[in-house]
Amino acid sequence: MSALLLLLLGLLSLFFFFCLLRGRNRRDGEPPLIKGWIPFIGKALEFGQDAHKFLEKHKRKYGDVFTVHLAGKYMTFIMDPLLYPSIIKHGRQLDFHEFAAKVAPVTFGYPFVVPALQEQIHRSFKLLQGDNLSTLTESMMGNLMLVLRQDHMGGERGGGWRSASMYDFCNSVMFEATFLTMYGRPAGASRHSGMSALRDDFVRFDNMFPLLIAGIPVWLLGRTKAVRDKLIGYFLPHRMSCWSNTSEFIRTRSGLFEQYDALRDVDKAAHHFAILWASVGNTIPATFWAVYYLVSHPAALQRVRQEIHDLLRLDGVEFSSDADLALDREQLEKLVYLESAINESLRLSSASMNIRVAQEDFSLRLDAERSLGVRKGDFIALYPQSMHLDPDIYAQPQSFRVDRYIRDGRLKTDFYKDGQKLKYYLMPFGSGSSMCPGRYFAVNEIKQFLCLLLLYFDLQLEEDQSRATQDLSRAGLGVMLPAADVRFRYKLRTV
Template identity: 85%
Template structure:
């Protein structure tokens, strides 16, 4: 595997979409990890096309649904008596709220509005997710204790006869379910495994990203208050006009105006993202690395970008280990001008991958993180508890996305 470390060369890799492909690698790894058979090319192409339903006009409907589901979970589970402090572990809190709200948004709800076994489902998901790095590394699932049994249980949750009882399913999941029904070679358990894979893709990185955004803002009270004021301003409210008894609505257009919040989230992503962008050479060719350099690439060679090295480069980011909520704000807009060796970088922040293989759900992911943070800051007073160590990154997931905290963080919160 060849690593390209100079971010100025990233465009040279990304533009070779035909010769350097990610899909071949994913098509081999994903079935083994999530427990479905290798997908035939015709079906794979149809599956890829469904990802368009996470963008464009469909994004507005997903965002609206997520807002309602976040309010549902927060109001029923956490917006209790005002003025009463409650204590919790921050990652567990973020996980419980974001996991269920995302699940309801993507897959729908039973007649009772909430899935009664959501806590057990989430616990099993965490057990599987803890083994995810080993599965991606190619360790056979049979060698990982009860991991296969846990995965089978998770897959079973998405069997067609169960999903048919849910209402409010997103168009994205509904379209995929209809597509799977058209392919007679897929067993019900295979269809369910595909749905389970989307669950992981929906929350596996979004939950830790939400945690880090909340954690960093809670650690920097000035930034937290500035975000809160920005949200109120977008809503056209003063602090004393906000009524916690009313469900908050922040649509897609309003979320796009939250520049300072987006900067704070971007900064959290910069500090916690450790994704590795892998490409597989589809043919022998000469890879140009600027005007004067090139290197011979053989078919089957692996080329990798590791953007974390760029995210932590002091030549690009001043004091890169520090959280600066306004790092991506300039003149009231999102800053996009970052330089290396005097040259402007085309790619300076890459938590969602690159090129044609960028995460198709990245716009929804950013919206739901924004929504979650907005609701927490408007409805709650939250404080990190004293006398505890700062959160650090769990390096075991390096290369796989947003890293989890090595240990959870205690905090307290009360409804305002």
């Protein structure tokens, strides 16, 4: 063994020893501390393999509250959903926005935003709700019809089956329709050229998204920076200025960026790219799972399809597969079985982690009997997937039940844990100040896509393939992607 290698091994041993000496120890009043033996890494590798399994194992051992060392961060997990309101109501001492403001610029490649602009950007998200939601919903309906009719409705009615990969099918339609709805159409055309290539680059970036969020420098991730730069380039102001029918949300944000001379054109474009990811990064996999579970349960699919036909009949709409369909926001709200099916698929597929960062050392009151010591800079985390799969809350939690969120013909909102009604029982979109501002638009998009798919097409899974499973590498970041795509068949219905 060379002298240089011996020196390196010695230095490495000293580093490990130094890290162990500096390791954090539990103080009085703090929850159990799970450190792991690998310096800095802690329990990150075990957590990353299966976060839900990891947390449930330690819940059985340590109880409902414990702190885990994960990649240099100390995260205190609150596992009892009855305690969620105690965390969510804190504003000053537990903050989300500071964390997001640090992570997003590094992930999407734009500079840190001054507080004044950050506040204006935050206010712009209101344009995804209220009356503006109706306009967005109407636009999305037209764009879904456009893409589906041009790409998938050719040929004779009652023609043969077509075979496709389900995630790729959902991705291609939802990505382009959402893009057109948010950013508008190119000059002199109804669809952007090169959309397939743009989507492929987006997928390449999205595959690296968990590593970027974890803090891995982009220059260590192969061609990820080049792919991100290419995606950002699509949104440069001189390109976007030629697009028409752009949503008010994007127009408003573009106007805000123009007011700040410190922002370069590439910085403005990076902000728009971040919104593209926010618009489709979780909505597309959520759409896939909703389609997959319905197609996997033909009786549930037929129940939802019948509800849509009943709505059209009651509203005096004579559906024809030869004509385009328009469903507005008010009509979508009446489809309770459809909403229950989407909620159920979100329950089974979402694995978001709700994070707050302690702004100071303080004692966090959990309930009338319990408080815990929290250190400045620590993360307080809720992991709703554990609640979503809790058999005490949801009977047979691994099963898809299309009517799980329905009672007496209306959406069910009362779920219980240990005999107490839960304030929070379904949390795919975050909570409190970190709740996704585009959640209403996202759910409407999925509803519209499912309505069109069920009305215009017959759908079947292909035989001799394994059931879809989840890619666990996305745990904590939102809706899981499928570990592998599934094959299905579709053909035009003769209605």
